[in-house]
Amino acid sequence: MPAIIHVVLLKFNDQLPADFIEGTLRPEGLKMVGKIPGLKRVELNKPLESTKARSQGWQAMLYSEMESEEALSTYIAHEVHEDFKTLFKPYVADVLAYDMEV
Numbered sequence: 001m002p003a004i005i006h007v008v009l010l011k012f013n014d015q016l017p018a019d020f021i022e023g024t025l026r027p028e029g030l031k032m033v034g035k036i037p038g039l040k041r042v043e044l045n046k047p048l049e050s051t052k053a054r055s056q057g058w059q060a061m062l063y064s065e066m067e068s069e070e071a072l073s074t075y076i077a078h079e080v081h082e083d084f085k086t087l088f089k090p091y092v093a094d095v096l097a098y099d100m101e102v
Contacts (some may be wrong), residue, residue, distance in 0.1 A: 004066040009058040011094040038071020
């Protein structure tokens with residue numbers, strides 16, 4: 001069965017607290033693994049300084065792997081995911097999400 005890759009790029013407003021991405025968002029994102037059925041892996045961080053100029057203003061990326069498209073649907077609606085989104089929602093200026101089968 002093919003796996004699903006779910007990528008989310010985030011741009012934030014000027015209210016984003018210092019160290020929010022590394023100190024809050026990343027650790028909380030990683031905690032979703034094991035709590036949401038079918039979610040196999042999560043990575044979240046800022047772009048590398050050496051290539052930041054190519055990021056076109058996107059300030060953070062969430063990369064996740066799901067067991068299936070059904071697992072992606074479960075993830076999207078899951079309470080743990082909804083709670084995670086509330087952490088950064090007040091600071092979001094733009095979001096891009098992309099899902100693909102591998």
